[in-house]
Structures are given as C-alpha cells and as structure tokens.
Amino acid sequence: MPSPRTLYDKIWHNHLVSDAESGSGLIYIDRHLVHEVTSPQAFEKLANQGIPVRRPEAALAVADHNIPTVGRAEGITDELARLQVDMLRRNVMRTNIPYYDVDDVRQGIVHVIGPEQGFTQPGLTIVCGDSHTSTHGAFGALAFGIGTSEVEHVLATQTLTLKKAKNMRVTVSGTLPLGVTAKDMALAIIGEIGTNGGTGHVIEFAGEAVEALSMEARMTLCNMAIEAGARSGLIAPDETTFRYLQGRPFSPKAGQWEQAITLWSQLSSDPEAKFDREVHLEASQIAPQVTWGTNPEQVLAITGHVPDPATIADKGKREAAERALAYMDLTPGMPLSEIAVSHVFIGSCTNSRIEDLRAAADVLRGRKVADSVTQAMVVPGSGLVKMMAEDEGLDRVFLDAGFEWRDPGCSMCLAMNPDKVPPGARCASTSNRNFVGRQGPGSRTHLLSPAMAAAAAVTGHLTDIRGFSAVEGE
Amino acid sequence: MNAFRRLQSIPTPFCHDNIDTDAIIPAAYLKTVSREGLGEGLFANLRYRDDKTPDPQCVFNEPRFESSRILISGDNFGCGSSREHAAWALVDRGYICVIAESFADIFASNAFKNGILTIALPKDQVTRLAAEGEAGRSLVVDLQEMTVGLEDGTVFTFDLDDFRRTCLLNGLDEVGLTIKHHAKAISAFEERQKLEQPWLYRQ
Ligand code: SF4
Numbered sequence: 075m076p077s078p079r080t081l082y083d084k085i086w087h088n089h090l091v092s093d094a095e096s097g098s099g100l101i102y103i104d105r106h107l108v109h110e111v112t113s114p115q116a117f118e119k120l121a122n123q124g125i126p127v128r129r130p131e132a133a134l135a136v137a138d139h140n141i142p143t144v145g146r147a148e149g150i151t152d153e154l155a156r157l158q159v160d161m162l163r164r165n166v167m168r169t170n171i172p173y174y175d176v177d178d179v180r181q182g183i184v185h186v187i188g189p190e191q192g193f194t195q196p197g198l199t200i201v202c203g204d205s206h207t208s209t210h211g212a213f214g215a216l217a218f219g220i221g222t223s224e225v226e227h228v229l230a231t232q233t234l235t236l237k238k239a240k241n242m243r244v245t246v247s248g249t250l251p252l253g254v255t256a257k258d259m260a261l262a263i264i265g266e267i268g269t270n271g272g273t274g275h276v277i278e279f280a281g282e283a284v285e286a287l288s289m290e291a292r293m294t295l296c297n298m299a300i301e302a303g304a305r306s307g308l309i310a311p312d313e314t315t316f317r318y319l320q321g322r323p324f325s326p327k328a329g330q331w332e333q334a335i336t337l338w339s340q341l342s343s344d345p346e347a348k349f350d351r352e353v354h355l356e357a358s359q360i361a362p363q364v365t366w367g368t369n370p371e372q373v374l375a376i377t378g379h380v381p382d383p384a385t386i387a388d389k390g391k392r393e394a395a396e397r398a399l400a401y402m403d404l405t406p407g408m409p410l411s412e413i414a415v416s417h418v419f420i421g422s423c424t425n426s427r428i429e430d431l432r433a434a435a436d437v438l439r440g441r442k443v444a445d446s447v448t449q450a451m452v453v454p455g456s457g458l459v460k461m462m463a464e465d466e467g468l469d470r471v472f473l474d475a476g477f478e479w480r481d482p483g484c485s486m487c488l489a490m491n492p493d494k495v496p497p498g499a500r501c502a503s504t505s506n507r508n509f510v511g512r513q514g515p516g517s518r519t520h521l522l523s524p525a526m527a528a529a530a531a532v533t534g535h536l537t538d539i540r541g542f543s544a545v546e547g548e
Numbered sequence: 549m550n551a552f553r554r555l556q557s558i559p560t561p562f563c564h565d566n567i568d569t570d571a572i573i574p575a576a577y578l579k580t581v582s583r584e585g586l587g588e589g590l591f592a593n594l595r596y597r598d599d600k601t602p603d604p605q606c607v608f609n610e611p612r613f614e615s616s617r618i619l620i621s622g623d624n625f626g627c628g629s630s631r632e633h634a635a636w637a638l639v640d641r642g643y644i645c646v647i648a649e650s651f652a653d654i655f656a657s658n659a660f661k662n663g664i665l666t667i668a669l670p671k672d673q674v675t676r677l678a679a680e681g682e683a684g685r686s687l688v689v690d691l692q693e694m695t696v697g698l699e700d701g702t703v704f705t706f707d708l709d710d711f712r713r714t715c716l717l718n719g720l721d722e723v724g725l726t727i728k729h730h731a732k733a734i735s736a737f738e739e740r741q742k743l744e745q746p747w748l749y750r751q
Contacts, residue, residue, distance in 0.1 A: 091733045098711055100730055102737050104748060112631065114581035125723065129738075131750075140579060154579035161581050198748075205630040205654060221632035221658035223722075231726045233734055237709060239653075269566055270624040273653060303627065305653045326747035334747065369566055369627075390565045390622065488629075490575045497598070509570040509628060511593050 078344035080241045081308055082276040085216040085341070089199050091233055098237045103228050104198040105215075107184045108135040108171065110162040111490070112203030116226035117165040128232045130170040134193050137162055137176055138183045139204075140490040143453050143480035146176060155491065169229075182456020182482040185209040185423035189293065190458055192322025196311035196338040201228055206423050206506065208299040212292035213319075214311035214341045216276070219300065239305065240350040242275035243343075246283040248357040253540040255433070256291035257425060257504070257523035259283065259355075260298035261363035265373040267353060272304030275351065278343060279309050283357035289318040290429040297424045298506055301370040310342040364410055364536050365508045365521040367398035372508075374410060376526070376538045382406035401510055402518050403498075411536050413520065417501035418443070418450040418531040419513070420477075420524055422487035425504035426455030430524040431463050435471040437528035437539070443476035444534030451478040451493070453485040477531070489514040502530035549663045551719030555645055555689045559618035561678035562607055567621055568628035569655060573637045586633055587640030608641075618687060620678045621648040623671075626655025635662040645689050647696065649674050660712050663719065665691060667706045677704075691717055 079087070091100040113135075120127070127133070140155040150156040159176065166173040174180040180187060184202055188194040194210045200217035201207060203225045210217035224234055244263055264271070277299050279292075287295065292309050299307025316335060319325045326334040361375035372395065374381070383395040383406065399406065404413065420426070420434050431454065443450045452472050454460035460482055463469055469479045486493040487505040489512070495501045497516025504527050505512075508519035520536060529537040577589030595606050602609045619638070625648040626634060635658040638646070646659065647667045659666050667689070669677070680687060680698055688697040691713065696704045708716075715722065742749050 091737050092730055098709065100726065100733070102734070102741075104741075111578050115583050115632075118581070120723075123723075125727070128734075132748075152579070158579060158581060203630060203632075205628065207630075219630035219654055221630055221635070221654060221661065223632060223658065223661035227723050227726065230723045231730070231734060232738075233726060233730065235711065235722065235726070269627055270650065270652070273624065273650065303624065303652060324747075326745075330747050334745070337745070369568070394565060488570075488575045490578060507568075507570070507628060509568050511574055512570050515574070515576075515593065516598075 078346035078348070080343040080347045080349065081214065081278055081310055081341060082216065082239070082241055085197055085199065086238060088197065098235055100233050101199060101236050102233055103201050104132065105193060105200040106133040106228050107188055107200070107202035107207070108133050108225070109139055109184050109202070109204065110137040110158040111139040112222050113165065113225055114158060114161045115222050116229060119226055120230055125230045127169040127171065127229045131172070132232060133171045134188065134191070135162060135166045135171050135173040136181055136184055136187060139484045139488065141176055141483045142491050143483050143485050143493055146481055152492070179457035179461060182459065183423045183426065183484055185297065186426060186455030186459065189213065189289070190322070190456055192319050192325035195319065195325070196315060197341050201234070205300045206297050208305065208307045209293050209297040209423055211296040211299065211307040212289060212309050213315055214309060214338070216306055216308070218305040240275045241278070242272060242304065242351040242353070243278045243280055243349040244353045244355065245281040246279070246355045246357050247281045248283055249286065250283055250357045250360060253525065254360050254362055255523040255525065256287055256294040258360055258363045259357070260295050261365065261370065261373045261521065262360045263355065264298065264302045264370045265363070266355065267302055269301060269369050269371045270303040272299060272302040275304050276306045276308060277302065277304040279307060284309060285312065288429060289314060290427040293427065294424055298370070301506055311338050362523065362526055362539055364526065365519070366402065366404060366410060367395065368401055368508055368510050370506070370508060370521060372398055373521070376410055376536060378410050380404045380406050380408045380410065411538060413500070414446060414535045415500045415502045415520065415530050416446065416448045417495050417499055418447060418527050419486040419501055419503040419505065420451070420527050421453030421455070421485050422505035423455065424506045425524045426453060426459065428459050428462050430504065431459070431468050434524040434528040435468045437525050437542070438475040438477070438532065439471050441475055441532045443531045446534040447531055449478070450476060450531045451480055451486070453480045454482050456482050486513050488512060489517070502527045502536060549661070549719045549721060552644065552663055552665050552691050552716040554691065555617060556686055557617040558613065558684060558686045559620045559647070559677055559681035560607060560613040560616040561620050561681040563620060563622050563674065563678050565622040566624045566627055569626055569631050569634040570628055572626065572634040573631065578631060578633055583636045585640060586637035590637040590641045612684060615642065617642050618645045618647060618689065619643045620674060620681060621646065622674070623649040625651050626659070627652040630654045632658040632662070635659045635664055638664060647674060647677055660716065661722065663716065665689065665716060667696065669704060669706060673704050
C-alpha cells in the first residue's frame, strides 16, 4: 500500500519529470496563461537566444492588466500601455500562441477566461505571470503565479524547477449564513491565519461549506489563497466542477469526456493523508467581512469597530496597525459601518463573474447610488460575462442605479489603466488587495463582497448586508 | 545571470513586516517592456513626496546608503503581486542581497532568478544586522560559506537550497540548463500524457 497522499502530493507526483535534490523537482506545466505586463521581457530573452516556444498550444494569451475599460474602439491612448499590448500581439503571432484580442468577446481577465473556456481543468498544473493564478485551484488544478523569468522557462521548456510545498488544509464546516459569501469566508480565513499563514504551503479548502459553493464562489476562495501567503489553493473536483466544465471550448469532447471524468474523480486527498497544518472554521460563525487596514489580514466583521493599536500585544503588528490607520485616516473605536466611501468598484478576478454581478444587482434593483458616492463602477470579468449579464438585463439595473457599466479588464484592481481611485478617496472594492496605493497613489481601499459593495454604494457607507433589504426594502 | 560569491557592503535597514511588491515597485512603473531602469521606481511611494520631490527622511534617499547593496527587512518580505519588476528594481538600484525574517515564495524565486541572494534569519539576528547598518558598519556575506559576518567578528550562518546556491555561485542560466539536461525526459513525459489525456494535445 502506498502511503496516503494529499491532492497536492498526487498532482505533484503526476507531473514530476525528474527529481532534483533536497525536495525539489522538475515539474511539467500543462497550461500557461500569458498577459501583456509580465511577458514582454520573457519573449525578448528567448528571441535573443533563438530559443523557440516549446508548445504554443499549451498557452493562451490575453491583454487585461493595462487596457482601458471605456472607449476601446478609439484604441489605447496611453503610449506605454499600447506598446505592451502591441508587443504581446506581435509575440503571440510570431510564436503561434492562441490569443484573444482586445475586441474579441472572449477577452477578459486571465483568471476569468481560463475557466470560462474550459482551459482550466482538474489535475492540471497551471501557471501565469500573475499571483492570483491560485484562482484556478478551484477546479482541483495546481495553479500558481510566477515571475517573468519563470514565464520564460515555461515557454522554452514547459517545465519549472520547484521546491515541494508543505500541505495545509483549511476545513470550513457547517453552512454559511444568509448574506455571507465565499469572499467573506476567504477574508475570515486570512484574518485567522494572517497574510503569511500559508507561506510555503499549498492550502486545500475542504468541508461542507466549501463543497456547497458554486464554481464561481470556489474561484473567489482560491483566488484569495495568495493573500494568505499560499502560492496555490486547491479544492477537490466534484460533480459541481464537472457540470461547470462540460461543453466548454477546451473541455474534453464526447468520447473523451468519460475518460476525463474517470481520471478527475481520483483527484482528492486520501482519507488518512497527513497535512502539515490544519485549520478549522465554523461557517455559521462567519459574518460579512470588511478590511480596515492596508493588508488583507487587517479585516473584521462589519459589526466590529476600528481596532485600537494600543491593545495589540505584538509590536510589529501594533506598529503596522498604527501606520495603516494613519494611511486610512480612521480613528480607533469607530464602528466600521460608519465609514463613508466615495468610490465603489465591483470587478477583478476575485469578484467579476456572473454570480457576483447578479448578487450586486439584486441589492441595487430599484435603488440609487448615494449622492455622496462620486463614482461607482462595474467591470465584468470578461466579454462573455458582460454579454450574459446584458442578456439578463443586469446592465440596466446597474445603469439605472447610477453605476458605470464598463468593458472587461483588471481596471481599478491595480489601477494600471486610467481607472484610479483619487488620492485620499475611499473605495469599497470587491478586489483582493488593500495595499497602500494599490488602487491609485493615496487611494484607500476596503475589501468586501459584491453584495456589500452594492449596499455601500446605496447608503454611502460600509453597510451590513444582512438586514439591509429589510430596512430599506422596496 | 551574474555569479554571486562574496559581498561586502553597509546594509540599508528597513525593518518592516509585510513589505509588498506594490510598495517595492508601484503599478505605475510596470508599463515597460524592458528589465532596465526600474531602480527609479523602487519604493517610489516612500521615496517621493506628493509633489514628486525626494523625501529626505526616507532611508532610501539617505546618502550614507546610496551605494548599499544589502537590504534588511522584516517578516514576509515581497508578499503580494508576482511582478518580477520588484527584483529588477532592486538590482537596478544596486541591491543584490536581501536579508529578512522571511520571504514570500514568488518573490524569493524571482529574486534568485535575477542573481539576488535572499537570506532568511531569525528576528534577533535581523535586528542586529539592521543596527550595524544604522551605525554605518558593513557586513560580509559569503555564499560559499553561507555566512554573514559582522565587523566585530560575529558570524551568523544561513541556509539555502542546494540548487539555488549552485546556480547563484556559478551564475548559471536555468533555461539553458533545463534544455541541456532534461529535454529527453520532458519529451517522454509528453508522450505518456498524450495517451492519458489526448484532449490536452488538440491543436
Ligand atoms: S484583476 Fe487584479 S488581481 Fe486579478 S489579475 Fe487583474 S490585476 Fe491581478
């Protein structure tokens, strides 16, 4: 009998091309998502050395990080951004890598389009020059972000030399209360284990509350694994996964589908498998979360108050909290639900899928964005998400409420394109990072779920979504 | 990649936890197709004031650390975005060694690929090394011996994965190495996978 293994151990083992010393190995990479910001230097170096791309069909390229979300027909006015997109287009043409151009309906954020196209599949190794590649772990794939030198290595060899990570399991038992989403679950986990709680580990998410999640919600959860320091998050594939994948463009077709299901069904941790670290959470105890500081572990339930740094025992954490409060311009003891916002952003690879837009639209139907909110925008994750939302009439709901309805891209998640939160302004955002200046120099970010972001847009301040409908309902 | 053997320099003390790559190099500097010149954006949000003039209070603007090649920081250095620009910016500004309590995984890998030696040491030792920088004393980092030496003769030892150590010591290029040593094994893997999961090989 082989010793019991975790899901991560199995995927690692299945992709080991050759063992190296000291727990490292050369790992085969099945899928590679490529975007405009982290790839040009990799293509350039290969071209200079005359090294070809090994398997262009194992890659999929798209521009998402720096492109504008309005007026695309006029082209990109930012010269540097345009150069990056042109360069990507030239590089993929030259190397035969499949590419969705900016005006293609399949264009969108890398981590939204991979799953949408069925490019993301259980048991695969998937990389991208973007840390939120952990998103694809929702399908039981070992997916992780890489730097540009690794992009180059994968293009040239379809492999990476990796050090095997440790195994961690986060089990969420029970049922999530009404109004509490995968985003709240993710933030609550990060609040519990910290931004480096998962460093050096692959986190497998398990338990009833995780199994009950839709694919979209699982992606939200795995997306945030990196915010807990784990390069990858994983969820064992099941019926929900298979149902999502059936019939998508890259999915196995009839005849091979059964073969795939047989293979994919073996992808779970053995019952006796040992994890280096186990964390348990009770779903019923999770309340809607909002961040108050400048990293995702500085998070609390919306019913809480801005913490007082003086009460934090650890010196490093205390000083970090002091700096965060100064930057965020918040006073200790203030109820989180009284924090006023001027900007609302619904989008990013964390929360820009159809379910996220539906959840936000449900809150906004028949309501208006508060006068005190100067900008509220929705940026769908892909052209296909946008189209589906429009078919369902969600665009009307957003527009009627006073939201802007944009074209897909990363947008205000990292503010590389013109979508920025102005200095000193405060944004309720469904993205994943509340770092200093992340949404634009001097911007202040509060991370939350799509429904909570919509509620904040209506009231003009952070708002507990539970009971919101009852209080202000039509 | 340049080989890394032995380095002597006054270290720059910057002991904060969770220094993220957005802080190391803000997104505004990522719109480049080159690896060069990113030093200008290194810690830009800290180095420059709102009116874009250098903040003299910022450690990275202090003349005494201008030629420093070693950076000292706290826990979880380099967390966040996978941008290798963070490593390029450090190298461009002259930093080829970072000593911290711990490193985020992606950053550590990016750093290594650009010839930056990352050394993880316990908090008390990191604090001590930062104090050396503050006092204007230099450190000697020896990768062969895996030691950090202080002027008073104190020596701290560190650990590093064998593969990374060999590559750094010899300035080896990984892409070339993999092609040279593993091309056959990679092809064999692909042949096997093609039988098991043929749909992954559809053109
Ligand atoms: S939406 Fe944000 S986090 Fe996601 S890929 Fe784009 S920049 Fe990265």
